[in-house]
Amino acid sequence: MKFLIQKFGGTSLTAPEMRRRVTAKVLAAREEGYTPVVVVSAMGRHGDPYATDTLLDVARQAGREIDGREKDLLMSCGEIISGVVMTATLNSAGCPAVFLTGALAGIITDESFNDARIIRVKPENIIKQAREGKVVVVAGFQGVTGEGEITTLGRGGSDTTAAALGVALNAGYVDIYTDVDGIMTADPRIVNEAKPLDMVTYDEICQLAHEGAKVVHPRAVEIVMQKGIPLRVRSTFSDAPGTLVTSSGEVYKGAIDIARDRTITGITQIPDLVQFKVPLENGSAGLTQQRRLFKGLALAGISVDFINVSPDLAVFTVREAIFRKAAQVLENNEFKAEINPGCAKVAAVGAGMTGVPGVMAAIVDALTREGVQILQSSDSYTTIWILVKREDMEKSVRALYRQFMSVE
Structure with missing residues (x-):
């Protein structure tokens, strides 16, 4: 059997017409000789009847915080509803199908309720059902501990389910279906000329996802990358080929000069950040301060970035939502910090920049022409990050797009 994992998000499942589009994608995969395994998210978004956040709102009416274990039992319901409805839709279209919860699909996790990690997949039940000629529909976002407790996988959990099944079944592809035609070169709400990318590397999409591109969760990419399973980001609502995520050898196959082929793959942004500048003493006292500073933030559960x-x-x-808590931690530890609210991070991502001189110079040139002040910068071999004021974020994204993408 040649497995194909097809993951569909909640917006692809909310209405009968949308589910018929999903059915057409599944039937097309069968006609191409694949054995599809369909992974589903909960239907709709916050406010829709069966969306996970809507179910949580109902429980919160009880007037107290929900325990992590009970919260997972509730949050797993959205995908179960979605999966049963999608299975019925496939059967009604003459396509034999069966629904499996995360537990029945063999998704085994650790015991971290609300943000569990998959530790292994036992795909025997999926293989058995597939051999009987059925399309297996699997509830994304959920699994089960070794003791039988239901868990959920945190943000992007359905992508993670799809990736883990792809590896366990040695799938030909993992297809992530969304409401866009693929991974875009920039946010089309900011850059009108943004277009879908044909191919990107695993490393590039991980960076794009970490830096604000929300089409696929980086944890899912990291899973498929370990076994070299190609991943495609496609649209439920069109027949566009989407974006292929694969190894750098495939992306740059035949390129004589990677630098000239594609230096920058995409521009992303993250708004609503707050910058902290903490003076330190020189010498050994400063080393002790560094340790006390970051240990205090870690113990308070505060994630820091752009360090x-x-x-x-x-x-x-x-993040802006927790900066007051961070400020209190610093004050409790007797640090005096300069706090700059209203910031945003803009990132230029591209495996082709590795070893290429002049990329930072081009970034500075582009932002200087727009009168944008750089508050902070950092880089890795695939990414250059720039911190700017929030009001300069969109202007910065457009400037960098013009600098690197419009000429390629």
Whole structure:
């Protein structure tokens, strides 16, 4: 059997017409000789009757915080409803189908309720049902512990389910279906000329996803990358080929000069950040301060990003929603910080920039022409990050797009 994993998000499943489109994708895969395994998210978004956040709102009416175990039992219901309805739709179209919960599909996780990690997949039940000629529909976002407790996989959990099944079944592809035609070169709400990418590397899409592109969860990409399973991001609502995510050898196959082929793959942005600048003493006292600073933030459960540390200064960002908590931690530890709210991170991502001189110079040139002040910068071999004021974010994205993407 040549398995194909097809994951459909909640917006692809909310109405009968949308589910008929999903059915057409499944039938097309069978006609191409694949054995499809369909992974579903909960139907709709917050406010829709069966969306996960809507179910949580109902439970919160009880007036107290829900325990993690009970929350997972509730949050798993959305995908079960979605899966049963999608299975019925396939059967009504003459396509034999069976629904499996995460547990019945063999998704075994650790015991971290609300954000569990898949530790192994036992796909025997899926293979058995597939051999009987059925399309297996699997509830995404959920699994079960070794002791039989229901767990959920956290943000992007259905993508993670699809990726894990793809690896366990040695699938030909893992297809992530969304409401766009693929991974875009920039946010089309900011850059009108943004277009879908034909191919990207695993590393590039991980960086794009971490830096604000929300089409696929980076954890899913990291899973398929381990076994080299190609992943495609496609649209439920069109026949466009979508974006293929694969190894750099495939993306740059035949390229004589990677730098000239594609230096930058995409531009992303993350708004609503707050920058902290914490002065440090010189010498051994400063080393002790560094340790106390970051240990205090870690113990408070505060995730820091965009970190620059020098002998006399520590600079980092946190999400705007938690910056007051971070400020309180610093005050409790007797640090005096300069706090700059209203910031945004803009990232230029591309495996082709590795070893290429002048990329940072081009970024500075583009932003200077627009009068944008760079508050902070950092880089890796595939990404250059720039921190700017929130009001300069969209202007910065467009400037970098013009600098790197319009000429390629």
